[in-house]
Amino acid sequence: GPKVLQIPSHQIIDMGQMVTLNCDPVSNHLYFYWYKQILGQQMEFLVNFYNGKVMEKSKLFKDQFSVERPDGSYFTLKIQPTALEDSAVYFCASSPGQSGNTLYFGEGSRLIVV
Amino acid sequence: GDSVTQTEGLVTLTEGLPVMLNCTYQSTYSPFLFWYVQHLNEAPKLLLKSFTDNKRPEHQGFHATLHKSSSSFHLQKSSAQLSDSALYYCALRTGNTGKLIFGLGTTLQVQP
Numbered sequence: 636g637p638k639v640l641q642i643p644s645h646q647i648i649d650m651g652q653m654v655t656l657n658c659d660p661v662s663n664h665l666y667f668y669w670y671k672q673i674l675g676q677q678m679e680f681l682v683n684f685y686n687g688k689v690m691e692k693s694k695l696f697k698d699q700f701s702v703e704r705p706d707g708s709y710f711t712l713k714i715q716p717t718a719l720e721d722s723a724v725y726f727c728a729s730s731p732g733q734s735g736n737t738l739y740f741g742e743g744s745r746l747i748v749v
Numbered sequence: 750g751d752s753v754t755q756t757e758g759l760v761t762l763t764e765g766l767p768v769m770l771n772c773t774y775q776s777t778y779s780p781f782l783f784w785y786v787q788h789l790n791e792a793p794k795l796l797l798k799s800f801t802d803n804k805r806p807e808h809q810g811f812h813a814t815l816h817k818s819s820s821s822f823h824l825q826k827s828s829a830q831l832s833d834s835a836l837y838y839c840a841l842r843t844g845n846t847g848k849l850i851f852g853l854g855t856t857l858q859v860q861p
Contacts, residue, residue: 639792666847678793678838678851691846726793730847737783738849740792 637661641727641741642709648748653715656744658727660710667710668728668738669702671695678726684710717748751776751843755852762859768811768826770855772839775820781842782815782822783849788835796824796837829859 640659648654660667669681682692684702699718704710710729714721724745728738756771774780785793797808799815799822811826822839836856840849 636794668848670851677853680848680850683846683848691844691848732847736847737795737798738847740785740794742790742792 637739639739639741641744645745650748651716654717656712656725657709660729661739664729664731666730669712670726672724719748722748751850753839753841753850753852755839756855759856762829764859764861765828768829770824770837772822773820774841783840784824785838786835831859834859
């Protein structure tokens with residue numbers, strides 16, 4: 636089936652440094668999402684993105700977070716600077732449309748901030 | 750606000766017994782519900798989703814019925830298999846941006 640690829644799968648980073656998480660969505664999909672999952676907790680919505688713009692973001696999407704998809708390449712989540720509480724698994728998802736459409740998820744990028 | 754509540758934690762079953770994982774929701778909008786399944790070290794994958802015409806979705810022996818009167822979308826299967834062992838998420842589509850709200854997830858462990 637359709638696959639969403641995420642790079643890196645794991646990353647350890649020093650607090651205060653910048654990190655970029657990359658997502659290669661399904662090729663004909665137009666809507667992109669990031670979710671955050673802290674160990675033992677539920678997946679929580681961060682942001683969604685369409686036509687080059689953020690459509691909606693949650694309270695978890697702090698000012699230090701940003702997303703972009705330059706020239707149809709990777710859909711990226713950048714955190715600058717990172718904080719200890721950013722340690723989590725970040726899932727990228729994409730969908731062809733909105734109403735009733737399935738979100739296809741990647742396997743997640745595990746970020747550890749030390 | 751919008752939310753999803755699932756059977757919490759771990760459900761352990763013997764192979765061949767019926768499965769029922771509970772999911773209830775609160776939704777501001779007309780609800781679309783989804784069940785995702787995640788096997789270890791894999792991406793969450795869609796198992797099934799509700800239909801607007803109230804048809805009962807089925808996949809891999811699993812089914813779920815959206816009951817708006819009780820705000821529920823419980824996942825059921827008549828006979829558990831060892832390969833069903835995984836983490837199951839119930840999710841609610843809310844608003845008009847395609848965003849999903851997930852429950853905490855239920856781990857199903859099927860034993861021989």
